[in-house]
Structure formats: structure tokens, C-alpha cells
Amino acid sequence: MIMVFASIRRIAAAPLLRLALGAMLPVGLLGAAPAALSDQSPWVSSTDSKVRLVSGAVELDGKPCLLAGVQLRMDGGWKTYWRNPGDSGVPPSFDFTGSKNLKLAEVLYPAPHRFADADGTAIGYDDEVVFPVRITPEREGEPIELKLALSYGLCKTLCIPNDVNLGLELPADVASHSGNAPLLEASLARVPKASAPNALPRIEAVTANLDGQQLELLVDALFAPDATGTDLFIDAGETFVPVPKPLGPSASGKQRFAVTFASEQQAAAIKGKPLKLVLVSDEGSSETTWTTQ
Numbered sequence: 001m002i003m004v005f006a007s008i009r010r011i012a013a014a015p016l017l018r019l020a021l022g023a024m025l026p027v028g029l030l031g032a033a034p035a036a037l038s039d040q041s042p043w044v045s046s047t048d049s050k051v052r053l054v055s056g057a058v059e060l061d062g063k064p065c066l067l068a069g070v071q072l073r074m075d076g077g078w079k080t081y082w083r084n085p086g087d088s089g090v091p092p093s094f095d096f097t098g099s100k101n102l103k104l105a106e107v108l109y110p111a112p113h114r115f116a117d118a119d120g121t122a123i124g125y126d127d128e129v130v131f132p133v134r135i136t137p138e139r140e141g142e143p144i145e146l147k148l149a150l151s152y153g154l155c156k157t158l159c160i161p162n163d164v165n166l167g168l169e170l171p172a173d174v175a176s177h178s179g180n181a182p183l184l185e186a187s188l189a190r191v192p193k194a195s196a197p198n199a200l201p202r203i204e205a206v207t208a209n210l211d212g213q214q215l216e217l218l219v220d221a222l223f224a225p226d227a228t229g230t231d232l233f234i235d236a237g238e239t240f241v242p243v244p245k246p247l248g249p250s251a252s253g254k255q256r257f258a259v260t261f262a263s264e265q266q267a268a269a270i271k272g273k274p275l276k277l278v279l280v281s282d283e284g285s286s287e288t289t290w291t292t293q
Contacts, residue, residue, distance in 0.1 A: 039054060039055055039056065039177075039179035039180050040052055040053060040054040040055070040071075040168070040179075040180060041053040041054075041166050041167060041168040044164045044165075044166060046154075046162040046163075046164050047078075047154050047160050047162055048074065048075035048078050048154065048156075049072060049073060049074045049075065049078060049080075049154055049162065050072075050073050051070065051071065051072045051073070051150065051152075051164055051166065052071050052166065053068055053069070053070060053071075053146060053148060053166045053167070053168040054068065054069040054071050054130070054168075054179070054180040054183060054184065055067065055068045055069070055168060055170050055177070055179050055180060055184075056069075056177065056178055056179030056180040056181035056183070056184050057177050057178055057179065057181060058181050058184055058185050058188065065134070066135050066144075066170060066177065067132050067133060067134060067135060067184045067188075068105070068132075068133040068135055068146060068168070068170070069130045069131060069132050069133060069180065069183065069184050069187060070094065070107070070130065070131040070133065070148070070150060070166075071128070071129075071130045071183070072125075072128065072129050072130075072131075072152065073127075073128045074125075074126060074127060074128065074154065076127075077126075077156050078126065078154050078155065078156050079115060079122065079124050079125065079126045079154070079155050079156070080092065080124050080125055080126075080129065080152050080153060080154055080155070081122065081123065081124040081125075081152070081153055081155075082109060082112035082123045082124045082125070082233065082235075083109055083235050084123055084233065084234065084235040084236070084241065085122055085123055085124060085153070086114065086120065086121050086122040086123040086124075086243050087117075087119050087120030087121050087122060087242075087243060088117065088119040088120065088122060088159075089117075089122050089124070089153050089155060089159065090151075090153045090161070092131070092150065092151065092152040092153075093149075093150070093151040093152070094107045094131075094133075094148060094150060095148065095149040095150075095151075096146065096147065096148055097147070097149070098147040098149075099144070099145060099146050099147045099148075100144065100145040100147075101137050101138050101139055101142050101143065101144045101145065102135070102136075102137060102138065102144055102145075102146065103136045103137060103138040104134070104135075104136040105133050105134070105135060105136075105146075106133065106134040106136075107131050107132075107133050108131065108132045108133070108134065108188070108191045109131065109191065110125070110129060110130070110131070110132075110187055110190035110191055111190050111191070111192055111278065111280040111285040112124050112125055112233060112280070113125070113229075113231070113280070114231065114233075114243065117155060118157075120243070121243045122155065123233055123243065129187075130183060130184070130186075130187035131187070132184055132187050132188050132191065135170065141172050142172050143169055143170060143171055143172045144169070144170040145167070145168075145169050145170075146166075146167060146168045146169070146170065147165070147166075147167050148165070148166045148167070149163070149164075149165050150162075150163070150164050150165075150166065151163050190285070191285075192278050192279070192280070192285040192286050192287040193284070193285070193286055193287070194286070194287060194288075195286040195287060195288040196286075199286065200222060200223060200224045200227075200253070200283070200284070200286075201221060201222060201223040201224070201227070201230070201279040201280075201281055201283070201284065201285065201286050202221070202222055202279070202286060202288070203219065203220070203221055203222075203277055203279070203288045203290070204220040204221060204222050204254075205218075205219075205220040206218070206219050206220075206277075206290055207219075207220075208292045208293075210261070210267040210268065210270070210271060210292065211264075211267075215260065215261040215262075215263075215264065215266075215267040216258055216259055216260045216261065217244075217258070217259040217292075218256060218257070218258055218259075219232055219244065219256065219257045219258075219259070219277065220254070220255075220256050221254075221255050221256070221257065221279050222253055222254055222255075223250055223253045223254075223255065223279070223281050223283065224253055224281065224283040224284075225252055225253040226283070227250065227253065227281035227282060227283040228281065228282045229280065229281050229282045230246075230250045230255055230279075230280070230281045231244075231246070231279075231280045231281070232244045232246075232257040232277065232278065232279055232280070233277075233278045233280065234259065234275050234276065234277055234278070235275070235276040235278065236270055236273050236274075236275050236276070237273070239269050239270055239273050240266065240269070241259060241270060241275065242259050242260060242261060242262070242266075243259075244257040244258065244259050245257065245258050245259075245260070270292055271292050271293070272291065272292065272293070273291065273292070274289050274290070274291045275289070275290050275291065275292070276288070276289055277289075277290055
């Protein structure tokens with residue numbers, strides 16, 4: 001039994017998650033799923049969701065590349081969080097400690113969307129999300145045994161922490177292991193690409209007013225003229241950044257967003273910090289790193 005939580009990685013300025021005082025909800029005691037030489041691990045259920053590891057070879061930079069994926073399915077009405085969860089919530093945590101022949105596991109995040117909750121605006125996913133994982137072995141040509149301890153928040157009217165352990169053995173012969181390639185390719189297509197000159201969407205300008213009375217960032221973005229679902233999300237690691245607000249709809253692809261800080265301390269916290277600016281639309285998404293002086 002695990003208590004409903006009000007955990008948050010934010011500084012005190014961020015609102016706390018709603019507490020369900022005295023409520024106890026079963027989440028399940030989940031042991032590690034045994035590693036198996038397969039395209040996917042067994043599903044593991046937790047709260048109103050289930051999760052598994054998948055794998056497959058996709059073509060990246062002109063050669064086959066072995067990817068894993070963390071596939072999370074949620075029942076209707078439930079949501080989970082992006083790496084910056086918004087006004088409240090906790091980002092997922094991926095711990096591959098204990099894996100064998102694994103040098104690096106880089107988790108990629110598909111473009112999220114915003115949704116309203118009791119504490120403001122959250123950023124994340126509903127229905128289903130697959131987090132692609134770039135796999136680098138310590139020794140090429142040998143199998144890799146993945147062991148993942150995954151922690152993720154799941155929110156409906158209450159927010160519940162979930163902890164599961166998954167295992168999957170990846171084969172040594174990458175090129176012949178197509179596996180779940182279509183699923184992983186579809187998820188990779190949703191991961192924001194590094195911004196390139198003259199490509200859309202892109203950041204046109206960032207204006208930082210971090211001193212004085214009007215503490216804000218103004219971000220001017222350019223999307224494809226007919227793009228819909230346009231939005232901006234910002235990630236600064238452990239540093240809290242308020243959720244950007246669009247200042248009107250997109251006009252001929254141009255749109256401005258404002259990030260309003262609640263205090264001088266909150267504004268000062270981002271000075272010198274690299275911010276990842278993620279632009280999202282139905283015509284594609286991009287990521288730009290920008291650092292305030």
C-alpha cells in the first residue's frame with residue numbers, strides 16, 4: 001500500500017499537488033520482471049496503467065541502430081508527466097543501474113501537450129506514450145541485459161506515484177533485430193528535432209526582463225503558416241520555469257509566448273542556466289537551447 005502523494009521537484013514557488021489526507025490506494029508491490037531474449041518484456045500493471053520495455057533496430061545516420069523503448073499505456077482520464085511537469089507533478093525517473101553490457105542509455109522525450117489540473121497547468125501525456133532509449137553497449141557484438149527501475153506519476157483527480165521494475169535482453173546482432181521498429185520509429189518522429197536554420201518551427205527572438213517590475217521572458221516563435229496545436233514548453237532541469245502562456249493565437253505562423261515570474265528570486269534562478277525551448281505543432285516540433293546572461 002502506498003499513500004497518495006504530493007511530491008514535486010520544484011522550488012517552493014510551485015504549487016503543491018493536492019493531498020488526499022488519510023487515503024490509501026493500492027499501487028502494487030512490483031518485483032523485477034525477469035530479463036528475456038525477446039522484442040518486448042511482459043506488461044507490468046500499476047494503478048490504472050501498464051508499462052513494458054520494447055526494442056528494435058531503426059536506421060539512424062544511415063546505419064541500423066538498436067533502440068529500446070519504455071511503453072506506457074494509461075486508462076481513460078489518467079495522465080503522466082513530461083521532464084518539466086508544469087505547475088505541479090513529478091517527471092518520470094529512469095534508472096538503468098544493474099544492466100549488463102550497457103555503457104549509456106539516453107532517454108528521449110516525445111513532444112508533450114498541456115492539460116489543466118487542480119493546481120494550474122500540467123505538461124505531459126495521456127492515453128499512451130513511448131519513450132525511445134538510445135542504447136550504447138560497453139562491448140559491441142555482445143548481448144545487452146537491460147534492467148530498468150521506472151518511477152512515474154499518474155494523475156486523474158488525485159496524483160499517485162508508481163514504481164515498477166522491468167527487464168529485457170537485447171541480442172548481439174543488431175542489424176537482424178527489427179523487433180518493434182515501427183513503434184519506435186513512430187515515437188522517434190514525435191521527439192523534437194534540434195532546431196536548424198530556416199527550418200520550422202523555430203525561435204525568432206527571446207527577450208529577457210529579469211529585473212524590475214515586469215519579470216518575464218518573451219519568446220517569439222515562427223511555425224508553418226497552417227500549423228495547428230502550436231505551443232511552447234521550457235525545460236531548465238532542476239530549476240523551476242513557469243509554464244509559458246500564448247499571447248494570442250498564431251497569425252501567419254508567428255506567435256508570442258510569455259513566461260511570467262512570481263518573484264525576483266524566481267527570475268534570477270534562470271540567469272546563466274541553459275533553457276531548452278521546445279516548440280510543438282501538428283507540422284513538427286523543434287528544440288533550441290538558449291541561455292540568459
